[in-house]
Amino acid sequence: MQKDYLLPVAMTINKYNTSSKLFYMWKEDKNRLYKRFEFKNFSEAFAFMTRVAIEAEKMDHHPLWTNVWNRVEIWLSTHDAGDVVTDKDHKLAAKIDALI
Helix, strand or coil, X not given: CXXXXXXXXXXXXXXXXXXXXEEECCEEECCEEEEEEECCCHHXXXXXXXXXXXXXXXXXXXXXXXXXXXXXXXXXCEHHHCCECCHHHHHHHHHHHHCC
C-alpha cells in the first residue's frame, strides 16, 4: 500500500514549484520511502546530492538513489531492520526536505 506523507489527503500527487526546483511528496510503497526531485540543471541536482550525502553520513544511514541530469530519485529503508521503513528513514527524509 502506498502512503503519502505530509499530505492532508492520501493518494494525492503533489508538485511544488520553488524557483528552479520541482519536488514531490514522500510516498511509502513496498517498504520504502520514495521521493523525486527535479532541479534547473545537473549542477543543482549534484549539489543537492552532495548536501544529502553529508547528512546521510552523519546519520550513518545511506539512501538508494539515482541521478539523471536534473532529476534525483531517493528511496529510503533501513537495511538493519530488514529493509523496512523505520523512524530513521523518516528522520533522514525530514533532513533531506530541509535541504531544499
